[in-house]
Amino acid sequence: xxxxxxxxxxxxxxxxxxxxxxxxxxxxxxxxxxxxxxxxxxxxxxxxxxxxxxxxxxxxxxxxxxxxxxxxxxxxxxxxxxxxxxxxxxxxxxxxxxxxxxxxxxxxxxxxxxxxxxxxxxxxxxxxxxxxxxxxxxxxxxxxxxxxxxxxxxxxxxxxxxxxxxxxxxxxxxxxxxxxxxxxxxxxxxxxxxxxxxxxxxxxxxx
Ligand SMILES: *[C@@H]1O[C@H](CO)[C@@H](O)[C@H](O)[C@H]1NC(C)=O
Ligand SMILES: *[C@@H]1O[C@H](CO)[C@@H](O)[C@H](O)[C@H]1NC(C)=O
Ligand SMILES: *[C@@H]1O[C@H](CO)[C@@H](O)[C@H](O)[C@H]1NC(C)=O
Ligand SMILES: *[C@@H]1O[C@H](CO)[C@@H](O)[C@H](O)[C@H]1NC(C)=O
Numbered sequence: 001x002x003x004x005x006x007x008x009x010x011x012x013x014x015x016x017x018x019x020x021x022x023x024x025x026x027x028x029x030x031x032x033x034x035x036x037x038x039x040x041x042x043x044x045x046x047x048x049x050x051x052x053x054x055x056x057x058x059x060x061x062x063x064x065x066x067x068x069x070x071x072x073x074x075x076x077x078x079x080x081x082x083x084x085x086x087x088x089x090x091x092x093x094x095x096x097x098x099x100x101x102x103x104x105x106x107x108x109x110x111x112x113x114x115x116x117x118x119x120x121x122x123x124x125x126x127x128x129x130x131x132x133x134x135x136x137x138x139x140x141x142x143x144x145x146x147x148x149x150x151x152x153x154x155x156x157x158x159x160x161x162x163x164x165x166x167x168x169x170x171x172x173x174x175x176x177x178x179x180x181x182x183x184x185x186x187x188x189x190x191x192x193x194x195x196x197x198x199x200x201x202x203x204x205x206x207x
Contacts, residue, residue, distance in 0.1 A: 021054070022055050022056060022057050022081075023049070023052055023054060023055070023056040023057070024056070024057045024059055025045040025046075025048050025049050025056060025057065025058045025059065026045070026059045026061065027041045027042050027045050027058065027059065027060050027061075027065075028041075028061065029045075030042075030044040030045045031044075032060075032065065034063045034064055034065060035064060035065070035066060036066060037066045037067065037068050038060070038065045038066065038067055039067055039068045039069060039070060039098075042058070042060070042067065042070055042072075043070065043071075043072075045058045046058055046072050046082075049076070049080045050073075050074060050075070050076040050077065050080060051077060052077060052078055052080075053077050053078055054078050055078050055079040055080070055081075056078065056079075056080055056081070057080075057081040057082075057083050058080070058081070058082050058083065059083045059085070059117075060082075060083065060084045060085060060086050060088065060117070060119065061085050061086055062085045062086050063086040063087070064086060064087045064089065065086050065087065065088050065089065066088075066089050066091070067088045067089065067090065067104075067105070068090075068091055068096060068097055068098060069097045069098055069099060069102060069104060069105075070104070070105045070106070071099075071102065071106045071108075072105070072106065072107045072108070073106075073107075073108045073109055074108065074109035074110040074111070074113075074152075075109055075110065075111070076110050076111065076112070076113065078112070079112035079113070079114070080110065080112070080113055080114075081113070081114040081115075081116060082107075082113070082114070082115050082116075082117075083116050083117040084115070084116075084117040084118075084119035084120075084121070084160060085117040085118060085119050086119050086120075087119060087120045087122055088105075088119065088120065088121050088122060089122045089124055090104050090121075090122065090123045090124050091124070092124050103146045103147065103148045103171070104121075104123060104146060104147060105121060105146075105147045105148070106148050106150070107147075107148070107149050107150075107152065108149075108150045108151055108152070109150070109151050109152070110151075110152045110153070110155060111152070111153045111154055111155070112153075112154050112155065113152050113154075113155040113156075114155065114156045114157075114158070115155075115156070115157045115158070115160055116156070116158050116159050116160070117159060117160065118159045118160070119160060119161070120160070120161045120162075120163055121147055121160065121161070121162040121163065122163045123146075123162065123163065146170065146171055147162055147170045147171070148170070148171035148172070148173070149170070149171070149172045149173075149175060149178070150171075150172075150173045150174055150175070151173070151174045151175065152175050152176075152178055153175065153176040153177055153178070154176070154177050154178075155175070155177070155178045155179075156178070156179045156180075156181065157178065157179070157180045157181070157183055158179075158180070158181035158182055158183065159181070159182050159183075160183060160184070161183075161184040161185075162184070162185050170183075170185065172199040172202055173199075173202070174202060175199075175202040175203075176202065176203050177203070178202070
């Protein structure tokens with residue numbers, strides 16, 4: 001074997017290793033504790049993942065986690081995955097959300113994003129529905145909790161469940177080439193808004 005040839009083999013095996021090594025940012029290493037608010041830990045992990053020049057995963061492992069609110073914004077430098085294996089619980093009382101006008105979980109401006117993991121986004125709507133009168137009062141205070149994906153491209157949302165969102169379940173605005181696979185929306189039939197997935201200004205969204 002010529003030295004050049006050997007060099008090429010080394011190079012290509014290095015490339016393989018780099019591909020196989022998805023960087024994992026586990027929220028626990030950023031201070032997340034079960035049954036405590038993980039907003040800050042998730043945001044810190046998210047920022048590192050978006051800044052990573054190689055593919056990365058933000059992991060929320062199995063278990064039950066409280067999440068007051070999350071705004072996960074791009075752009076991302078390389079493919080990024082949010083792997084939710086556990087159960088994420090919204091605050092029971094919507095006034096506990098830092099930004100009361102915002103949504104519970106917002107995911108914006110990403111290319112090559114994957115949401116996966118088999119976990120559950122539990123909006124804990126049952127308490128809020130009791131206090132809210134939007135079904136009969138037009139000027140009611142809206143319950144702002146929902147999950148929204150805006151301006152995301154070439155992405156996949158799979159194997160996640162949203163449960164008992166306090167209002168609309170899922171909003172999708174301005175996305176391009178986003179595939180929803182095995183995405184489950186569950187809520188009792190008597191909840192105020194039973195719309196599962198709102199999609200607006202989007203192209204090539206496969207549900
Ligand atoms: C997304 O993937 C495409 C095709 O592989 C690539 O051209 C683009 O740079 C990627 N963008 C990001 C932000 O990862
Ligand atoms: C859900 O999110 C959308 C924007 O993505 C927002 O317009 C809507 O008001 C939110 N739902 C509620 C009840 O606030
Ligand atoms: C999406 O993927 C296509 C095909 O790989 C690529 O050309 C494009 O740059 C990607 N990003 C956007 C924002 O469309
Ligand atoms: C759609 O996104 C997938 C990755 O999720 C990519 O492989 C494919 O090339 C994209 N298609 C277009 C038309 O951008």
